[in-house]
Amino acid sequence: SVSVMLFTSDLRVHDQPALAAAVRDATEVVPLFVRDPGIHRAGFDAPNRRAFLADCLASLDDGLRRRGGRLVVRSGDVVDTVCRVVTGTGARSVHIAAGVSGYAAGREEALAAALAALGCALRVHDGVITALPPGRVTPANRDHFAVFTPYFRRWAAAGVRPEVTAPRRITVPEVAGEALPARAEVAGVSPGLAVGGEEEGRRRVKSWLARAGSGVDAYEERHDDLAGDATSRLSPHLHFGTLSATELVRRARDRGGAGAEAFVRQLAWRDFHHQVLAARPDAARADYRTRGDRWRDDEKEITAWREGRTGCPIVDAGMRQLRHEGWMHNRARLLTASYLAKTLYADWRTGAAHFLQLLVDGDMANNQLNWQWVAGTGTDTRPNRILNPLAQARRFDADGSYVRRWVPELASVPGPAVHDPAPADRARLGYPAPLVDLGEARDRFSRARGLGD
Numbered sequence: 001s002v003s004v005m006l007f008t009s010d011l012r013v014h015d016q017p018a019l020a021a022a023v024r025d026a027t028e029v030v031p032l033f034v035r036d037p038g039i040h041r042a043g044f045d046a047p048n049r050r051a052f053l054a055d056c057l058a059s060l061d062d063g064l065r066r067r068g069g070r071l072v073v074r075s076g077d078v079v080d081t082v083c084r085v086v087t088g089t090g091a092r093s094v095h096i097a098a099g100v101s102g103y104a105a106g107r108e109e110a111l112a113a114a115l116a117a118l119g120c121a122l123r124v125h126d127g128v129i130t131a132l133p134p135g136r137v138t139p140a141n142r143d144h145f146a147v148f149t150p151y152f153r154r155w156a157a158a159g160v161r162p163e164v165t166a167p168r169r170i171t172v173p174e175v176a177g178e179a180l181p182a183r184a185e186v187a188g189v190s191p192g193l194a195v196g197g198e199e200e201g202r203r204r205v206k207s208w209l210a211r212a213g214s215g216v217d218a219y220e221e222r223h224d225d226l227a228g229d230a231t232s233r234l235s236p237h238l239h240f241g242t243l244s245a246t247e248l249v250r251r252a253r254d255r256g257g258a259g260a261e262a263f264v265r266q267l268a269w270r271d272f273h274h275q276v277l278a279a280r281p282d283a284a285r286a287d288y289r290t291r292g293d294r295w296r297d298d299e300k301e302i303t304a305w306r307e308g309r310t311g312c313p314i315v316d317a318g319m320r321q322l323r324h325e326g327w328m329h330n331r332a333r334l335l336t337a338s339y340l341a342k343t344l345y346a347d348w349r350t351g352a353a354h355f356l357q358l359l360v361d362g363d364m365a366n367n368q369l370n371w372q373w374v375a376g377t378g379t380d381t382r383p384n385r386i387l388n389p390l391a392q393a394r395r396f397d398a399d400g401s402y403v404r405r406w407v408p409e410l411a412s413v414p415g416p417a418v419h420d421p422a423p424a425d426r427a428r429l430g431y432p433a434p435l436v437d438l439g440e441a442r443d444r445f446s447r448a449r450g451l452g453d
C-alpha cells in the first residue's frame with residue numbers, strides 16, 4: 001500500500017506527526033513537496049524565503065535519504081499534482097499538516113474534494129505547525145482569544161503533545177520527481193541571509209539551549225538589547241517547520257529557569273497569532289478592529305522608510321538590517337513598524353507588504369497580526385500608545401552600537417549621541433535630516449484617533 005506525505009510548512013523528519021502517520025499507514029510513502037504557482041501568484045515566494053526554502057528541501061532530502069527514502073519535488077498546481085501522484089502510485093491516503101491561513105484552508109478543502117473523487121482519503125494533522133493547535137483552548141462563547149494574557153494562561157496549562165519519534169525507515173515507490181531547487185539559482189537574496197534546513201535548525205537549538213549563562217539562560221535580561229543580538233534567531237526555522245514548535249517548548253521547559261520561561265512565552269505569542277488568523281483569515285488584510293483610520297499615503301516618506309533614510313537613526317538601522325539579513329530584531333520590528341503606522345501614519349498594510357518582501361521568517365499570522373498589534377488595529381489592549389523612537393533607542397541601544405553597525409555614515413559619532421546627531425553633523429556625514437518632527441507627528445496621530453492633543 002502507498003500513502004503520500006505532502007510537506008508544506010513542516011519540512012522536517014523529527015517530531016513530525018504527519019510524516020509518522022503516513023509511514024504507519026502504508027508500506028510505501030511518497031514524501032512530496034509541490035512548487036505551487038499559487039504561492040507565486042500570491043506573492044509569498046520572495047527571494048529570501050525561496051533561497052532559505054531551497055536549503056530546507058536539500059536538508060529534508062538528506063534526512064529522508066538517511067532513512068532509505070528521498071524527497072520527491074514536483075511543480076504545478078498543488079491539487080492537480082497531488083492527484084496525479086495518487087493516480088500514478090495508487091495511494092490510498094494523503095497526509096498533510098493542518099494550516100492556519102486562508103490559503104491553507106482553501107488548499108485543504110480543494111484537496112479533500114478532489115481526492116474523495118479518487119477514493120483517496122485526506123488526513124489533516126494537528127500539532128505539526130504550532131505547539132498548540134488553533135482552537136484547542138478557547139474562551140467561553142468565542143472561537144478564539146483576542147487578548148494574549150488570558151490565552152497564555154490557558155495555553156501554559158494545556159501542555160503539549162508527547163514527542164513523535166522520527167521514522168526509522170522510509171520506502172519510496174517508483175515515482176518521477178524534479179531536481180531540487182538550488183539556493184544559488186535565486187536572484188536578489190539578502191547578502192547576510194541565514195542558512196536553512198533541519199540540520200542547521202537542530203544545531204542552532206542545541207547551542208541555544210546549552211550555552212550556560214548565554215543563549216536561553218540569558219534571554220530574559222538580554223532579549224531586548226538590540227546590539228547584543230541575544231535572541232534565538234529560530235524564527236525562520238519555525239516558519240518553515242524545520243523545527244517543531246512543540247519540541248522547542250518541551251525542551252525549553254526541560255531546561256527550566258527564568259530565561260526558558262520567557263522564551264516559551266514568546267513561542268506562545270506565535271501560537272496566539274496563529275489562532276487569531278485561523279479564526280479570522282480576513283485579518284491577513286482587513287483591520288481586525290476598525291479604528292476609523294484615514295491613513296496618510298505619502299510615497300516619498302514611505303520610500304525613505306523602506307530604504308532606511310528617515311533621518312531617525314534607530315529606525316534606519318532596523319530597516320537596513322532587514323534589507324541586509326532578511327531578518328530584523330524584534331525590538332527593531334516594533335519601533336520601525338510603529339514609526340510607519342503611527343509616526344508617519346501610513347497604512348500598516350504597506351509596511352507589512354515590505355516586511356513580507358524581505359523577511360526570511362515572513363509569515364501571514366505573525367507578520368500581519370504583529371503589524372496590526374503595532375498599528376492599534378489588532379489585539380493590543382492599548383491601541384493608541386505610540387512608541388517614541390528616541391526614547392526606545394536610548395533604552396534598547398544605550399551606547400548606540402546597533403545604529404553604528406547598520407548606519408555606516410554615523411559610525412564616527414560616539415556613544416548615544418548617534419541617536420540624534422546635530423544638524424551640522426548630519427550634513428557633514430551625508431545623513432538625512434529627520435523626515436518629520438516627532439512631537440508634531442504624535443499630535444497628528446492623537447487627533448486622527450480622536451484623542452485630542
Ligand code: FAD
Nearest residue numbers: 231232233234235266270330333337361362363366367370
Ligand atoms: P526569539 O525572541 O528568540 O523568540 C522565539 C520565537 O518566538 C520566535 O522565533 C518566534 O517564532 C516567536 N516569537 C517571538 N516574538 C513573537 C511575536 N511578537 N509574535 C509571534 N511570535 C513571536 N515573526 C515571525 O516569525 N514572522 C514574521 O513575519 C514576523 N513579523 C513581525 C512583524 C512585526 C511588525 C513585529 C513587531 C514582529 C514580527 N514578528 C514576526 C515577531 C518577532 O519579531 C520575531 O518572531 C522575532 O524577532 C524572531 O526572532 P527570534 O527567532 O530570534 O525570536
